[in-house]
Amino acid sequence: PFGPPGFSSRVAFALGPHMAKILGQEVVFEHITGGQGGANGPRAAAAAEPDGYSLLMATIGNIALLPHIMPEYGINPLTDLTPILKIADTPNILVANPSLGVATLDDLIAAAKANPGSIRYHAINERSIHRLEFKSFITETGIDLVEVAPVGGSEGAIEAILNGDIDLTITTGPRLLESIRDEDVFALAAICPERTDVYPYVPTMKELGLNSIGSGSWMGLFAPAGVPADIMDDLFNAAHKACAEADVITVLAEQAAAVNPSASPADALAFVQSETERLRQACIAAEFF
DSSP, X not given: OOOTTSHHHHHHHHHHHHXXXXXXXXXXXXXXXXXXXXXXXXXXXXXXXXXXXXXXXXXHIIIIXXXXXXXXXXXXXXXXXXXXXXXXXEOEEEEEOGGGOOOSHHHHHHHHHHSTTOOEEEOSSTTOHHHHHHHHHHHHHTOOOEEOOOXXXXXXXXXXXXXXXXSEEEEOSHHHHHHHHTTSSEEEEEESSSOOSSSTTSOBTTTTTOOSSOOOEEEEEEEETTOOHHHHHHHHHHHHHHHTSHHHHHHHHHTTOEEOOOSSHHHHHHHHHHHHHHHHHHHHHHTOO
């Protein structure tokens, strides 16, 4: 649902050749972009024939967030799509421009309370998981931050913070990882259940005493609802085997993500159901609609 060279594209390009070899079928990539939050790709997948030949590479935002905040979405991913497997997890990282003068999350909260309405943030897009994470952070801490119109997605946010046009963003990916390592931005907190191998030096929000901020992002492979069980099993087995390939693991690590495939389609469904409910509650708590 997002154009190249984004996270979903890179993962799909890495998985595709391995799945093609296992299935004995050519894998063709189509970028169906547009729609806030990447809505058009899931819409197209939901409308496709449930024959196993049309699949969707989707993220937490497409699947578990948009149904709660986009009345015009027109699909229910829980009934109109079928998860094959979750592929990977990736933490979202709250980072600050060094010029802001904060080195820790406590520093940021103190600065925001001392000067309400003075700190600017970029939330990737208006219907992103990153924006929900900012809204949850603001709600739980009681601080007042200024939202800058999000332009250019994750790359735009990184450009803006490097140029000093904003003070904060929440995002992920290889360019952010490079910017943190070069100390062009300061990593204040990771949004994930526990510290990761990619960012072992960045404390999690939960470690720092905040519990409503979420669990980061994930990516999964989906099919239209109604695909026969034997075909679903074939697709799952091919994707699961592909996830174990060294080049796939390397590509994901370069995207600051970790391969973490579901144990079965049933396990993937339970996970997606849980995440959808978690984000429903988070949207209510943060008044994010």
